[in-house]
Amino acid sequence: MAEDADPGFAPLTARAVLLGERIDTAGLERRDVLSTTPLAFKVGGAGGLAIVFRYGVVVLIGLDTLAEDEVIRGVGPRVIDPFALHEEEAVQLAPLDGRDERAELDGTVHIADLSLERLLCVADALAKSAALAHDERQVAEVLDRIEPWARTLAERGRQPASRRTTLQMLGEGLLVQHRVAGRVAVSEKPDLLWDRPDLERLYARLEDEYELHERAEILDRKLNLIGQTARLITDLMDTERALRLEVIIVALIAFEILFSLGQLAWRIAH
Structure with missing residues (x-):
């Protein structure tokens, strides 16, 4: 060869x-x-x-x-x-x-x-095309898990996912993003083109045929959607947790007031 x-x-x-x-x-x-x-x-x-x-x-x-x-x-x-x-x-x-x-x-x-x-x-x-195909399938699986969550949120006004599930979903999205932008480096041309610029036309046509840049951009938009959804879920969870904590604090204060009033009433009665 x-x-x-x-x-x-x-x-x-x-x-x-x-x-x-x-x-x-x-x-x-x-x-x-x-x-x-x-x-x-x-x-x-x-x-x-x-x-x-x-x-x-x-x-x-x-x-x-x-x-x-x-x-x-x-x-x-x-x-x-x-x-x-x-x-x-x-x-x-x-x-x-x-x-x-x-x-x-x-x-x-x-x-x-x-x-x-x-x-x-x-x-x-x-x-690169084979690696993108795997990442596209992995992102599609994450989006499939997001869809029922979004439907439940729209219909019932509450989120069904646990915090651990949300963090796992966010982690999977980050792994795909790291793979596409870091290890695979779809947007970067092979090093051999520096020494063989005459092959740039061939590589450009291969890029167009496999739509490498377009697929990477679509993946990036989907990953951004996953990230925004995960942040929304965690914000809702933090809000619910803060609300439950406030309710517990108010209940403790009310119990303490009632207990103090009960002690005062007992002292007055005796």
Whole structure:
């Protein structure tokens, strides 16, 4: 997969698999490493490639099912907080057909050749799309739990969630926000574009095809909604707690007054 790779290559599949929150790449260095950021190395003897991203995604290019499973098993012990459900994104890489490099609606990406830089460019967009799909599903689950709370508040005028449940919901939203803005860094372009500005057009078209920026912005708005809702819930809980405390204080004062009046009446009577 050198820079002067034959442009007339046979179509092959690139698959991104989200394995967990993070992957510790410190122990995955190999002799045949092709890139360190992200970590990329050859697999098999037919030009297969595995690319490991620290935010939990492995991209497998040109591998059959058995080779993919072998790579995933090898990376498995390095996965931190593995997910039970693996999010996947796949595309078909095909040579140019007389037009520019582009991504088709049917999931085919036409590229000039199989150079490492181009494959890393495709892998970066594919990995971010898989990570966003997981975050979108996680945020949707949080919003599904918010909906009945909002309905109960509108119909009965009270909140049904406990403080612990509210804090858990807020924590899940913060984790997704940290993942999108921090580890995955969807808005940031891959470092290789600094050395290969000629690949910016290809990456821009991949960004548009997977709607990376738009999906990240929608996630950010949903996360803001989750944060506002969680703050509203905690404010209502604090208000109810303060009201109960005031009622208890008033009751204690009234009891003390009645007790004092009772003692005074007893003294007067005797």
